[in-house]
Amino acid sequence: xxxxxxxxxxxxxxxxxxxxxxxxxxxxxxxxxxxxxxxxxxxxxxxxxxxxxxxxxxxxxxxxxxxxxxxxxxxxxxxxxxxxxxxxxxxxxxxxxxxxxxxxxxxxxxxxxxxxxxxxxxxxxxxxxxxxxxxxxxxxxxxxxxxxxxxxxxxxxxxxxxxxxxxxxxxxxxxxxxxxxxxxxxxxxxxxxxxxxxxxxxxxxxxxxxxxxxxxxxxxxxxxxxxxxxxxxxxxxxxxxxxxxxxxxxxxxxxxxxxxxxxxxxxxxxxxxxxxxxxxxxxxxxxxx
Amino acid sequence: xxxxxxxxxxxxxxxxxxxxxxxxxxxxxxxxxxxxxxxxxxxxxxxxxxxxxxxxxxxxxxxxxxxxxxxxxxxxxxxxxxxxxxxxxxxxxxxxxxxxxxxxxxxxxxxxxxxxxxxxxxxxxxxxxxxxxxxxxxxxxxxxxxxxxxxxxxxxxxxxxxxxxxxxxxxxxxxxxxxxxxxxxxxxxxxxxxxxxxxxxxxxxxxxxxxxxxxxxxxxxxxxxxxxxxxxxxxxxxxxxxxxxxxxxxxxxxxxxxxxxxxxxxxxxxxxxxxxxxxxxxxxxxxxxxxxxxxxxxxxxxxxxxxxxxxxxxxxxxxxxxxxx
Numbered sequence: 001x002x003x004x005x006x007x008x009x010x011x012x013x014x015x016x017x018x019x020x021x022x023x024x025x026x027x028x029x030x031x032x033x034x035x036x037x038x039x040x041x042x043x044x045x046x047x048x049x050x051x052x053x054x055x056x057x058x059x060x061x062x063x064x065x066x067x068x069x070x071x072x073x074x075x076x077x078x079x080x081x082x083x084x085x086x087x088x089x090x091x092x093x094x095x096x097x098x099x100x101x102x103x104x105x106x107x108x109x110x111x112x113x114x115x116x117x118x119x120x121x122x123x124x125x126x127x128x129x130x131x132x133x134x135x136x137x138x139x140x141x142x143x144x145x146x147x148x149x150x151x152x153x154x155x156x157x158x159x160x161x162x163x164x165x166x167x168x169x170x171x172x173x174x175x176x177x178x179x180x181x182x183x184x185x186x187x188x189x190x191x192x193x194x195x196x197x198x199x200x201x202x203x204x205x206x207x208x209x210x211x212x213x214x215x216x217x218x219x220x221x222x223x224x225x226x227x228x229x230x231x232x233x234x235x236x237x238x239x240x241x242x243x244x245x246x247x248x249x250x251x252x253x254x255x256x257x258x259x260x261x262x263x264x265x266x267x268x269x270x271x272x273x274x275x276x277x278x279x280x281x282x283x284x285x286x287x288x289x
Numbered sequence: 290x291x292x293x294x295x296x297x298x299x300x301x302x303x304x305x306x307x308x309x310x311x312x313x314x315x316x317x318x319x320x321x322x323x324x325x326x327x328x329x330x331x332x333x334x335x336x337x338x339x340x341x342x343x344x345x346x347x348x349x350x351x352x353x354x355x356x357x358x359x360x361x362x363x364x365x366x367x368x369x370x371x372x373x374x375x376x377x378x379x380x381x382x383x384x385x386x387x388x389x390x391x392x393x394x395x396x397x398x399x400x401x402x403x404x405x406x407x408x409x410x411x412x413x414x415x416x417x418x419x420x421x422x423x424x425x426x427x428x429x430x431x432x433x434x435x436x437x438x439x440x441x442x443x444x445x446x447x448x449x450x451x452x453x454x455x456x457x458x459x460x461x462x463x464x465x466x467x468x469x470x471x472x473x474x475x476x477x478x479x480x481x482x483x484x485x486x487x488x489x490x491x492x493x494x495x496x497x498x499x500x501x502x503x504x505x506x507x508x509x510x511x512x513x514x515x516x517x518x519x520x521x522x523x524x525x526x527x528x529x530x531x532x533x534x535x536x537x538x539x540x541x542x543x544x545x546x547x548x549x550x551x552x553x554x555x556x557x558x559x560x561x562x563x564x565x566x567x568x569x570x571x572x573x574x575x576x577x578x579x580x581x582x583x584x585x586x587x588x589x590x591x592x593x594x595x596x597x598x599x600x601x602x603x604x605x606x607x608x609x610x611x612x613x614x
Contacts, residue, residue, distance in 0.1 A: 013472055014302040020464050021299045021336075025365040050306065053364050069360060076357055080339045081310065121464060128464075128471040156475040160484045161411040163476075165305045168416045169298045170469055172461040179295070179458045185415045185485075185591040192486060193598055237607045247490070247596055251589040254494060258582035258589075261501065265575045268512065269447050272571075275519050276438045282526050286533075 009115055009132040010047045010157040013166060015090075016119060016130070022053035023092045023121040031058075032093040034103060036070055037117060038077060038084040046087050046115055047157070050077065056103075063099045067106070088115035094124050096133065096149050104135050104147070115152065130154060203228075291400050291455055292330040294420045298461040300337045301418070307339045308376040308408045316342060322354065323372040324361070327400045332455075334404075336366050337374065372420075374404035379497050380580035383573050388451070391423050392431040402455060410584075413493070414485025415591075421452040436569040438515070448575035488599065490592045497588070501581045508574040514566050521563055529560050 015037065022033045035053035039046065052073050056065035074086060089107050091100065100116065107114040113134065120129040132154035135147035158166065171180040183191070203225070209215045235243075300323070311319040321339040325332065338357050341350055362368040373394060375382055382405045394401040407417035423431070426444045433440065461469070540550040 012306070014299075014306045016468055016472070017299045017302050017465065020462075020468050021297075022364065024462060024464060027365065049310075055363055066363075069363065072356065073360055076353060076360070079341050079353060080307075083314075123467065128468050130471070130475075156472060158476060159309065160414065161305050161309045161408075162302065164411055164414045164416050164485065165301050166469070166472065166476075168459065169301065169461060169465075170473065172298065172459065173466045173469055178461050178463070178466065180460075181456070181458050182416055182418050185587055186594060188415060188485060189591050189594045189598075193594075232602050232606045234606060234610070235603060237603070240603050244596055244600060248593060250494075251490065251593050251596075254498070255586050255589045258501075258585045261505070261582045262579060265448065265579055268508075269575065272438070272512070272515060273442050275516075276442050279519060279522055279526075280439070282523065286526055286529060 006044055007115075007134060007152045008045050009117070009152055009154040010045060011117070011130070011154060012047075012049050013156065013158055013162055015048050015051045015117075016128075018051050018053070019090055019092060019119050020121055020128075025053075027055075032091055034065065034089060034091045036074060036086055036107075037088045037090055037115070038074070038081075039087045040083065040085065041087055048087060048117070049084060050081065051090060052077065058099050063102050065103065065106070086111045086114070088117060090117040090119060092119055092121045094118065094120045094122065094129065100149075101135075101147065108135070116149075117154070290330055291327075291332050291402065291422065294332045294334065294402055294404075294455050294457045296334045296404075296418070296457060296459050297336070298459055298465050300334050301416070301459060303337050304374060304404075304406050304418075305411065305416075308406050309411070311339075311376065312408050312412075317378065318376060320373060320375045322357075322370050323374055323402070323404060324358075324367050324369060325371045326367055326369060327371065332371055332400055332402060334371060336361065370398065371400060372398075372402040372404060374406055376406050376408050378409040379407065379493075379500065380584045381500060381577060383451075383576045383580065385569055385573060388423065388427065388431060388573075391421070392428065395423055395428065396432075409493075412484075413487070414483075418457055420455040420457050422455060424450050424453050427451050436567040437565040438568045439565070441568045441572070446572070448572045448579060451572060451576055486595060488592075488595055490588075493588060494585070497581060497585050501578060501585065504574050504578045504581065508571060508578065511566075511571040511574065515568075515571065518563065518566055522565075525560055525563065532559070 019033070019035070022035060026033050033053050034056050035051050037048045037051045039048040039050065041047075054065055054070045054073075056063060058064075077084060086107070088111075089103060091103075096116075096118070104114065104116060116133045116135070118129075118131050118133075120127070132152050133149045134152055136150045137146070138148045139146050168180065168182065171183075172178045206215065206221070207225070210217045304321075307321060308319055319339060319342070321337055323334045324336040324338070325334040327333070338361070341353055358368045358370070373390065375387065387403065391401070391403045394403070402420045402422055405419045405421065407419075410417035426446045427450070430436070430440065430444055430446060536551065536554075543550050
């Protein structure tokens, strides 16, 4: 392999969701959807933060894509997210066709070195495969030249809030109707505690089976276990008790104060309405005079 | 009558992206449109797009929205607007502009909702999404535009009945579920996801309590204003009373002396009616304080839960240390 491209592509989850949604909404008879990817380029890393779909039709030997649409959508996107630039394009499906080369040519005119992302929404391999490519020019100088489609490393990335959102969305996999309600905070903590308990159970079972000789000990797992146990900070039990209690007291006091505030608000509301009534009675008394 | 709001997983991810990106670049309040359809008592939100930053040119905004809707329609995306969304930090979204915007949405599209997305809470790791609609009484109040205390009392509006909350469910299609399975494997562990287990509480508590204190101070000054107004009106009524009685007495004396009674004078010209202060601000402040105190209670209860979780871990560590000695 010559000239491996040293590039990483980082994709945010919202991009994949948009691609899947566009695939579901494709016009009748269409096999795949294409669209523009926008994001940021930074040295060896291309970060894809958003995308939008473009209407297109594929015939035997040519491709029709609504370029005006693509440009207009990009302009609209720029108004809301001025720091995003075109970084490439996506297509659903699992293969690179000759049409892809044509489409890539167009994008090569829009931006330097566009990347091509494919998302296999047709589940041809039983999984939703995500691959990224760059088109590397090859050929004999001054003679035939073409592009070689080179795969590049692609990985998912997400910010903390996006992960919090994904956590919530993961729950729809387990529900028959694919519905989930936003969970209140306390439930989320309880769920996390349950998860931790389950994970600890699995680890303990593994340790016990290693000690009983049923499984081969693995040193990396062992080192990870040592790290885990040591990550609990060592504190003097008296001091820890004191810190825990003072924190709890603070939180309880704040809860008490906030419920006090709520009651006060209600009283305030009622009293001001009472005085309004009062005034009205007095002026009525005046009118009668 | 909308009883349930169903939101696509895609919309949630887009909301997170837009609101958090905007927060990072400094603008605290961002807004956008919600698109979808209405089926019986269920409002389905299938897509959303952000509005341009609140600039000076509102005509540009309209054009932006129209172009966006037209383009999305070409891609078979629902182009009916069913509401709008706004970002907020710790429940500080209640304001007169919010009520008025929601009013204009609800009068043009009856089923529209206002989705409030809390960026501060999501940054902590808890997705916070709430859907609100104006109650019938609030609709009437905003339409009349008369926010005096009398009108508010007339319509029986309290700060709790300004908005109704509509329950939300989030829905994913089968393809999305498959995608989620893939994401679960692909997302590297180092990316995070344990933010919500953070034990630190003082930073958030301080900000929230400070917000509450400021709102309470403002509410206090509004109350004082209101009370003063009531006192002035009361005094005016008493003076009017005295004047009428004096007049009546004088007239009686004149009639006794066989003179013409004095002409009746317009009381309103002598005693100018004092304009009442608007009740809208106190209502909004009370609503904000109510929301903030609920947020604070929720935050404290989950922090206490986390502290209780650390207790057995420490106990185990202490006993392990003592047993190894």
